[in-house]
Amino acid sequence: MKKNILIIGGGPAGMEAAANLDRLGYNVILIEKDKQLGGHLAKWDRLFPDGVSAKKTLDALTAELSGVKCFTETNIQSINVLDKSYNAILSNGITVLADAVLMASGFDLFKAEKKEEYGYGIYDGVMTNADLEKAFREKTLPSKAPKAIGFVHCVGSRDEKAGNPACSKVCCATAVKQACEIKEVYPDADVYCFYMDLRMFGRHYEDLYLKAQKEYGIRFIRGRVSEVAETMDNRLLVKAEDTLSSKPLKVTLDMLVLMAGMRPSEAGRSVGRQLNLTTEDDGFFSSSDNMLAIQKSKLPGFFYAGACTGAKTLPDTLHEARSAALEIDRYVKDNFKEQ
């Protein structure tokens, strides 16, 4: 009889793991709280560093899921540990008896309105990285060309006061990518990036950064934005510090994009609380070993993949999903030999 594997979260990590486990011959149940699979990927337009289409990437992931039972708009109502398996009651009334569970709950975007000084939800011209992607996808960018646009890095990341001292890893590259893209839409606009450090660690990321400066003329200002105010003509007055010239700085912008960082998924955490899964100080789940067994939790048969154990890029997430599939396969083979 096929072993049941329950995957919580239908984003890239859950989808990729589901496809691999399906291929390994398991009966995979994938549940997703939203209407559609794909998580944040489904809401994105293009991906750094090469600008590949998010939709194409998602389609490719979806194509592998033919044998997987996917339940969208479904939550875990309750979950508990039985002798050697997990018993989960789903919000659609189905009960799943799983031999192993993979948590792929990913991340929530930091709520940018918490940094009220940046005026998200207060001033019209202020949006988040996700809002901008949506505007790119749905082609709803304002037709009246903005004269000046700013990107604020590290919104809710590396910010103790916002409750998250950690780096969210993807925002630097996303900001540079988005800055180039917006410059393509509005070639005459001045585009600024306000950063603390630029962490262009991946392959081709540095190229993207150089291109942004040389080809797109994006202006990079090292320093944090302190506050945003509205001018008489409803533009945005941004006060920041240029730490390279050690001077305070004021610019008037029409559009300000906040690079909201990654926070642990609230839906994932509520499942974690039912099983007493431990989290680290940053709120993300704690692995049984951060070096050797990042996919393993402290519960036997319960695994992690993707950003539920900390901020990750999409390729990292996909790698982890595949290796989690292998770990699960090994676990099931070791523990259920006699059947």
Place this chain on the structure above:
Amino acid sequence: MTNILSVTLQAVTPEGIIDRYPNSYNHFVLPFVIGISFILVYLLIGLVRVLYHLSGEDRIKLLKSLFNPKTALKNLKDIFCDCLLHTKIWKRKPLLGYMHSAIAFGWFMLIVLGHLEVYIFAPRHLEGISEGSLYYPIFYRFFIWINPAHETLRGTVFFFLMDFFLLYVLSGIALAMFKRVRSIALGMRHTTKPSLADRVALYSLWAIFPLRLLAEGFTADLSGGSFLTKPVNWLFKAFFGNELNFMPTWWAYSICLGLFFLAMPFSRYMHILTEPVLILFRNAGLKVRKPRKGFAEAEIYACSSCGLCIDACPMNTQKKNLKYSSVYFIRFLRRHNNKKINEIAEKCLMCGKCAALCPVGVNSPDIRRVQRETINNSVGYDYSYLKDYSDKAAAELSDKPRKSGKVLYFAGCMTHLTPMIIKSVEKVLKAADVEFEFMDKDSGICCGRPLMLAGKTEAARKTIEANKKIIEQSGCSILLLSCPICLKVFKEEYNLENIEILHYTQYIDRLAKEGKLILEKKEGSLVYHDPCELGRGCGIYDEPRNVLSGIGELKKAQKERDESICCGYSLGSLTLDEKDRSKIAESSVANLMANAPDKIITACPMCYKAIRSKADVPVLDFAEIISSSISGLKQNS
């Protein structure tokens, strides 16, 4: 001790009161005499020292206040209520209040009545040291023999009163002993650990009154007694049949008194004698200028080390932070432990709750601020640009036409970080047809309060001067503020003449009362968080509540008004880390949610941010909720 019964008949008064000792002296009074002389000399030297360290200006202020009938009356009232009756403790913790007033007021009455008795019945002994005036009234019952046949009504009343107050004190002592074992029963979660001197003083204090009962009990048949001492006397007679235990008891009583006075200056009990001095200083309007001398020294010795401030401190959510409480700060100051003083001084959030709840009224945050000055009071920045800036800004504002009743709005740095508050204030002012000018719309100068809190008074003076110039030249008559942190410094340090300084809660309350702002009651239940700087700092508690109760149902927090819990984001602390602050914010929110309100309202941008980061219900700024409660109909439109 040999001839205690050899009563020498001498100095017989008409009432039949006889000195049992011809020279009114016995060796047992020596411990007491040594103790009381020591404490009197110590007190005198201490007083001279404190006065010496006051600035000349303060000394004149003090002198003037003593002769001002109004302050003199207040002094008397405060000394009576605070030092003897302990009304402040009564109000918050009745049992603890009873304990304190029993010991303090009871003892005071025993001393007063004792002297009165001597004054009436043996006035000779008050005439000078040689007549035993130092000890005679204390040990009156030992030295006197009263002919029972001559007992007067007046005498009996005194016997009764003396016994009554002795019983009163004894009940207080019994509570104090019980408190040592179970402090929570008297409403204290944490108390301080007593030092050696504290223990000596404490145990002697405990022993003094039971011993007095015994001692006076032994002599009750000779020198009179009432419902307490008489039965004790009969009991002794029945048990011992003789009076040979008479002397050791009086010796023990005297030794305990002597020990108490000797240990007093080195113990917490010095507060008994220092508090009246502090009251005189405070009522004279003196301020702390040096962290260990002058006024501060009076505060330090007035601290009773009771530890009420440990429970009051918002940092007490974590046990590791208990050591930063004011009582320890004062203790280390007293012991000149510089290393620890600075750490504690910098950690404090300066929320002022310890000072508000202190039964003695020690303003520890003020001493901490002055201590911070000693660490670093340099300017540290180049403020030379301030002059040009303020000249320009002043010119811009004064260019505009002047009208009487002009309102100048100063948002301040913190409000600029919460733009919703600015938008809401603007909306409310517009709805009320208030014309106003925005002093720091695009740029502004810090009010100076954060610098002051950090002990950088010199730097603060520079920004204060620059702002003051702009405000004075603007020709405004009302300075409107949305940040309580600014409000406090504007009120206390700016000396703006003919300009009313108002927080927006006060101004909106006024607009509503004048009918310029009509508000609708459409909100559900609300709870109001008292920001430290607004409530304890400026005494504004009622105005925001007046307005809020007009737009919704105002629920109570568990602790509110001057007991409100700091949100944790106070600018006052220089070293408290985010995790600790976050814990404090959680406890502050839990306190607000005690009665499950629908929304939390506050009136400070810092509190607003802190509470929003922790609360599960909507958190709104005061102006924000008012701006959404404005009725479409206005009286004057």
